[in-house]
Amino acid sequence: MEFVWEWFYWLYDVHGIKLTIFYDEWDRNRFIRGMWTTFHLSALSIFLSIVIGVAGAWLQMSNLVWMRRIVQAYIQFFRNTPPLIQLYFFYFAVDAALSQLFGITGGVLGSYGWAVVSLSFFAGAFNVEIFRAGVESVPRSTTEAAEALGYTRLQIYRYVTLPLAFRVCLPSLNSNLINLLKTTTVAYAIAVPETLYVANQIWSDEYNVFEMMNVVWIVYIVFVGFLVWLMHRWEKSIKIPGYGN
Amino acid sequence: MGEVHQDTGVRKLNVRGTSRHVHGAKTDLPVIKPFVIGNAGGRYIEGMLEFTFQWRIGVALFLTLAGWMMIDAAHAQVQGDPEQTIFQTLIKWTPLMFWGPSGEFGGFILNIVVSFISMALGTFFGLWVGIGQVSPNRHLRRFCWAITQLFRNSPWLVLLFYFMLLLPFSLQFGDIRVDIPGWTKATFALSLPIMANVSEIVRGAIASIPTGQWESAESLAFSRTQTMWRVILPQCIKRMIPPWMNWYCILTMSTPLISILGVNDGMTLTQNALAAEGRSEFLIPMYLWLMLWFFVYSYPIAMWTRRLEHKFAIES
Amino acid sequence: MNNLNWASDQPIVSLKNVHKSFGDLEVLKGVSLDVMQGEVICIIGPSGSGKSTLIRCINALNDIQSGSITVEGQEVHDPKLNKLELRKKVGMVFQQYNLFPHKTALENVMMAPVLVLKQNKDDVARLAQTLIRKVRLDGKEHNYPGELSGGQQQRVAIARSLAMNPQVMLFDEVTAALDPETVKEVLVTIKDLAAEGMTCILVTHEMGFAREIADQIYFTDGGVIVEHGPPETFFSRAKDPRTKEFLSQIL
Numbered sequence: 001m002e003f004v005w006e007w008f009y010w011l012y013d014v015h016g017i018k019l020t021i022f023y024d025e026w027d028r029n030r031f032i033r034g035m036w037t038t039f040h041l042s043a044l045s046i047f048l049s050i051v052i053g054v055a056g057a058w059l060q061m062s063n064l065v066w067m068r069r070i071v072q073a074y075i076q077f078f079r080n081t082p083p084l085i086q087l088y089f090f091y092f093a094v095d096a097a098l099s100q101l102f103g104i105t106g107g108v109l110g111s112y113g114w115a116v117v118s119l120s121f122f123a124g125a126f127n128v129e130i131f132r133a134g135v136e137s138v139p140r141s142t143t144e145a146a147e148a149l150g151y152t153r154l155q156i157y158r159y160v161t162l163p164l165a166f167r168v169c170l171p172s173l174n175s176n177l178i179n180l181l182k183t184t185t186v187a188y189a190i191a192v193p194e195t196l197y198v199a200n201q202i203w204s205d206e207y208n209v210f211e212m213m214n215v216v217w218i219v220y221i222v223f224v225g226f227l228v229w230l231m232h233r234w235e236k237s238i239k240i241p242g243y244g245n
Numbered sequence: 246m247g248e249v250h251q252d253t254g255v256r257k258l259n260v261r262g263t264s265r266h267v268h269g270a271k272t273d274l275p276v277i278k279p280f281v282i283g284n285a286g287g288r289y290i291e292g293m294l295e296f297t298f299q300w301r302i303g304v305a306l307f308l309t310l311a312g313w314m315m316i317d318a319a320h321a322q323v324q325g326d327p328e329q330t331i332f333q334t335l336i337k338w339t340p341l342m343f344w345g346p347s348g349e350f351g352g353f354i355l356n357i358v359v360s361f362i363s364m365a366l367g368t369f370f371g372l373w374v375g376i377g378q379v380s381p382n383r384h385l386r387r388f389c390w391a392i393t394q395l396f397r398n399s400p401w402l403v404l405l406f407y408f409m410l411l412l413p414f415s416l417q418f419g420d421i422r423v424d425i426p427g428w429t430k431a432t433f434a435l436s437l438p439i440m441a442n443v444s445e446i447v448r449g450a451i452a453s454i455p456t457g458q459w460e461s462a463e464s465l466a467f468s469r470t471q472t473m474w475r476v477i478l479p480q481c482i483k484r485m486i487p488p489w490m491n492w493y494c495i496l497t498m499s500t501p502l503i504s505i506l507g508v509n510d511g512m513t514l515t516q517n518a519l520a521a522e523g524r525s526e527f528l529i530p531m532y533l534w535l536m537l538w539f540f541v542y543s544y545p546i547a548m549w550t551r552r553l554e555h556k557f558a559i560e561s
Numbered sequence: 562m563n564n565l566n567w568a569s570d571q572p573i574v575s576l577k578n579v580h581k582s583f584g585d586l587e588v589l590k591g592v593s594l595d596v597m598q599g600e601v602i603c604i605i606g607p608s609g610s611g612k613s614t615l616i617r618c619i620n621a622l623n624d625i626q627s628g629s630i631t632v633e634g635q636e637v638h639d640p641k642l643n644k645l646e647l648r649k650k651v652g653m654v655f656q657q658y659n660l661f662p663h664k665t666a667l668e669n670v671m672m673a674p675v676l677v678l679k680q681n682k683d684d685v686a687r688l689a690q691t692l693i694r695k696v697r698l699d700g701k702e703h704n705y706p707g708e709l710s711g712g713q714q715q716r717v718a719i720a721r722s723l724a725m726n727p728q729v730m731l732f733d734e735v736t737a738a739l740d741p742e743t744v745k746e747v748l749v750t751i752k753d754l755a756a757e758g759m760t761c762i763l764v765t766h767e768m769g770f771a772r773e774i775a776d777q778i779y780f781t782d783g784g785v786i787v788e789h790g791p792p793e794t795f796f797s798r799a800k801d802p803r804t805k806e807f808l809s810q811i812l
Contacts, residue, residue: 076540076544076547077536077540079494079547080494080498080539080540080543080544080547081498081536081539081540081543082497082498082499082500082501082512082536082539083498083499084499084501084502084504084505084512085501085512085532085535085536085539086536088512088516088532089529089532089533089536092519092528092532093528093529093532094529096525096528097525097528097529100525178398182398182399182400182401183400184400185400185401185402185403186402186502188402188505189505196400196402196403196406200406209410209411210411213406213407213410213411216403216406217399217403217407220398220399220400220403221395221398221399224398224399225398228398455657455659457655457657457659458659458661460622460655460659461653461655461659461660461661461718462661463622463648464620464622464648464651464652464653464722465648465672465673465677465721465722465725466644466645466648466649466673466677466725467673467676467677468645468677471676471677475672475676476661479663480661480662480663
């Protein structure tokens with residue numbers, strides 16, 4: 001490994017390309033921590049947004065008109081307002097209000113916590129619609145066939161509707177989750193030390209904006225590319241011949 | 246079957262539903278015609294429902310607002326400053342948040358202008374890159390594909406940083422120095438992901454046109470350019486409109502990102518107003534107030550998009 | 562654009578030992594046939610026997626691996642050939658009509674002469690009206706394809722090809738996608754054309770029609786022409802067992 005770091009130092013020495021994240025241990029470590037933060041911030045938000053999506057889709061099928069309306073209002077609010085303002089709203093406004101309400105000093109959740117909450121609600125709003133469309137895409141005749149075979153309602157849902165619905169909505173789910181990964185950069189605005197934020201710290205200290213900007217861009221392309229690849233493989237592996245498309 | 250709709254010209258409105266069951270007349274594609282209006286009775290009833298629904302929502306909103314203002318006034322009284330109700334504070338800052346400081350270009354209007362220009366630029370270049378993606382020239386095709394993938398998969402904020410920091414702040418033409426305002430660079434940066442996504446929309450729409458259309462144009466001796474512009478693209482427009490409008494909404498929702506890079510947009514000015522007031526009970530109403538503007542702007546577009554999507558799905 | 566090397570007593574379309582493969586799959590394995598001017602030939606055979614590929618090669622929608630195809634004495638698969646000139650001479654009608662759905666019937670017919678031949682728009686409009694009348698669609702000029710039945714669309718497609726004033730017409734299973742009751746109107750239109758002396762090459766499943774209209778019937782199977790002859794002898798005195806079997810299944 002050592003000679004790689006040395007090569008980058010040579011690159012700086014001879015060509016003036018200042019990639020401190022390779023030869024400076026302090027910068028390297030904080031940049032790796034930044035990427036790791038992006039990783040678990042995305043993973044956690046993806047997980048929670050899927051939970052919100054499934055729960056929301058289930059609530060939207062409820063017989064209670066008001067329940068459906070509340071879910072609908074949630075979806076429309078988060079879809080039609082800017083994610084950055086949502087984040088500020090949670091981090092500054094909601095946090096302050098909750099602190100006052102419960103008499104807590106120093107905030108209810110930190111910036112990381114509110115970023116997770118905000119991003120999950122944002123992507124969750126899209127997931128609700130994606131999952132609902134999936135469930136609606138399962139033909140009535142298919143569930144009727146299961147009913148005729150004596151399946152219970154829960155069995156129909158578990159063994160017929162969900163597996164089919166899931167395959168139908170996977171492509172749109174993929175693009176929404178990829179979008180979520182890209183949106184995690186917004187957490188920069190509330191000083192969550194993710195990749196972009198850390199890179200900003202590094203270029204402020206080292207005056208290597210150009211180098212770091214390119215590194216950040218490449219890192220995100222690789223992250224997104226990896227997620228795209230992963231989701232496509234998954235999509236392919238559970239594809240049923242002749243179903244969908 | 247033969248003679249269906251003897252007397253229907255192009256002016257026939259109710260095409261939906263009536264001629265669809267003529268199974269000999271199946272076309273692969275929706276036809277571009279003046280927008281079809283659904284049957285009059287249904288539309289009337291639909292309109293009535295919409296009206297009652299909105300009327301009830303209106304009353305609910307009015308009551309909520311009235312209730313809130315009363316509490317608001319009472320609260321200000323208790324705080325010992327009856328002039329500083331939340332409502333009054335919102336009204337006070339609204340012109341700044343909406344138009345920007347006097348004599349300057351900024352505020353919510355700047356967000357909207359940026360979204361317009363970015364969309365126009367992104368659409369223009371996206372169209373060409375999209376056509377390039379199906380070019381018979383392999384190198385051009387690969388290049389356009391790479392451009393599309395690169396900007397589609399980059400986070401918008403990273404692109405904003407990249408072009409805001411790396412494009413020059415001013416240009417020197419001999420003795421004349423021209424400053425490049427930050428918002429123009431931001432507009433350019435935001436147009437790039439739009440370009441990439443429009444490119445994908447165009448490519449997808451072209452790919453969805455049956456090959457028979459290409460072949461029949463070819464056998465009529467059309468050149469490739471003629472086929473593309475006269476036969477293929479006109480058929481694509483209709484199916485491109487809903488996703489294109491969807492991207493416009495996404496773009497508009499992303500414009501506050503430019504506040505992170507110091508552009509005086511609605512978000513920045515709202516933050517400034519909050520800092521000037523320095524009172525935490527204004528946080529929620531101020532943010533909600535700004536979000537409401539975006540909502541009022543975006544929601545009708547989103548609904549319209551959904552309606553078009555639904556209509557085109559039924560027609561084809 | 563007349564080829565000086567070609568005289569009207571020579572075949573207008575001539576295929577010599579044509580081979581065509583899609584990847585590893587050889588679809589045409591040495592096909593030869595001659596069509597004289599004014600002749601109507603029908604190509605029949607089981608599905609997958611290469612009939613459609615055969616006529617698509619004639620106007621260069623598909624390329625060929627070896628052999629030669631000439632139209633009016635000109636090699637179709639010569640890389641130097643101007644494909645535009647070929648396509649002005651050879652009109653084609655498809656199974657799926659392939660009308661341009663965003664143009665009215667009249668506009669569909671007018672488009673190619675205006676765009677490709679750069680003819681005067683008013684003249685073309687008059688010509689198109691005549692052609693629409695010829696295919697018996699008066700009154701439907703301003704309808705969109707989506708508002709016409711399959712048979713009507715197919716007749717517009719025929720008029721659209723005729724507007725280019727071709728020397729040869731190719732018909733690729735033009736009635737296969739139609740409802741039985743609309744098949745007849747399309748066949749009548751083709752019959753009119755043949756009666757006027759248009760050179761026609763048809764791929765068809767309509768045996769009765771082929772018998773009535775064709776000068777020569779070609780039977781293809783497995784990428785080769787198994788046998789051919791005038792309809793009078795072809796249907797009653799087929800020699801090859803494959804032809805016999807096919808005819809016994811279909812008649």
